[in-house]
Amino acid sequence: MDKKWMIYGANGYTGELIARRAIEQGLTPILAGRTEAKVQPLAKELGLDYQIFSLDDAESIAAQIGDCTLVLHAAGPFIYTARPMMEACLRSRTHYLDITGEIPVFETGAALGEKAAKAEIMIMPGTGFDVVPTDCMAVFLKGQLPDATHLQLAFASQGTRFSRGTAMTMAENLGESSAVRQNGKITKVPIGHKSMTVEFADDFKRFVMTIPWGDVSTAYYSSGIPNIETYTAVHPSTYRYVKLQKYFGWLLRLPFVKARAKKRVLSGPAGPSAAQRKSGRSLVWGRVTNDKGETRTARSIMPEGYALTAITSVMIAERVLNGQAKPGFQTPAKAYGPDLLLEVEGAVRELMD
Incomplete structure (x- = not known):
């Protein structure tokens, strides 16, 4: 080659x-x-x-x-x-x-x-990891229920941490809204506006909340499903703070607040260690629903995200x-x-x- x-x-x-x-x-x-x-x-x-x-x-x-x-x-x-x-x-x-x-x-x-x-x-x-496993899940579930009208996707990580680049992107988006796809259109919603508990594996259940993951965009082009929600695992205490963001989101959007957050990110590790990457794992869960209320649910386990x-x-x-x-x-x-x-x-x- x-x-x-x-x-x-x-x-x-x-x-x-x-x-x-x-x-x-x-x-x-x-x-x-x-x-x-x-x-x-x-x-x-x-x-x-x-x-x-x-x-x-x-x-x-x-x-x-x-x-x-x-x-x-x-x-x-x-x-x-x-x-x-x-x-x-x-x-x-x-x-x-x-x-x-x-x-x-x-x-x-x-x-x-x-x-x-x-x-x-x-x-x-x-x-x-953005968005191969979730995109594959969306298309797989569409094949299981071809007339699906709603798609929920959730992901979690075990034994790992964010890289500096990912954390910098998160800092850049502090205070911003979340998004879902409704009737084919991307629609702004409050971050964490929905939550649930997902069984990612027999030994791994986690509380998840909605976030603006890339599949809000890509899963529509991949599967044609017009209503899409994406979730990530968070600790319930973190979720309680997120729900308060509607009151102080304006503060998080201020340039000096984002600059301080980025400075903190830069002072930390570049990302997961080799040992963490080797021992960690990533998990994805998905569910589709049609207008009759029929569902298909699947999950996948794979190597650590990075x-x-x-x-x-x-x-x-x-x-x-x-x-x-x-x-x-x-x-x-x-x-x-x-x-x-x-x-x-x-x-x-x-x-x-």
Whole structure:
């Protein structure tokens, strides 16, 4: 496989995991990022070429990626960085992947879908834990109940923690509302406006609340189900504080509050340790319902989320490099089917009813 491809943001926590996974799979990506002092040491260690450039404008980015078949974009917050990279990929006719979980980024990709089809490239945000396992669950459940009108998806992690990049995105979104899809349209709702208890595994039940997970966008394009809610596991005491956000959300949105939160994130660990990634696991639960009240429920267990992101991102990159890329905007399960997740070692899925 001699096609050139690039990991942008390779010096970040998840970007580095992806780069190391690529090497394990016999691939030789070009590593790229904004700062040479951060990118060059990793490139030297892995024996890879590297490029340094910023994401100031699409035209200058396109000049940097012009000879690449594929860019796997791993530098967030994607709400700021994804569009210029997508626009550059359209100019250079380069396939685009990223690891976002941000609804606006998926919607941006969808809006550029027609242009991508004309340029004969694929735009696929969300090639990691956001949103491969949940997207596969949505399409699997749609196949079990083809006339489903409502979809609920929930996820949880066990034995791990957020990476610095994920936490920075969360800090950026402090005080913001949540979202669901109602009758085909994305609708703002208060964060945590609904809650329930989910049996992710026989030995693992958790309280969950609604959040604006990427599937509010992607699961609609993948499954066509018009009503979608997404949930994450939280401690009930955390949920009580979240419910108070309607009273002090304005405070959390103030620039100095977000800046303080980001400073705290930067002072912490880059992400889960290797031991935590090895011992941790991620869990996904889903349920669809039709107008008759019939339901289908399923759940899946898989490796820890950041380890999974590296595995599935490289898995999808390999497909693209092998010519398996559908032009236009795509989601993982729409392009590669609901069993994509089951190709990951250790991933299992069961239908509960």
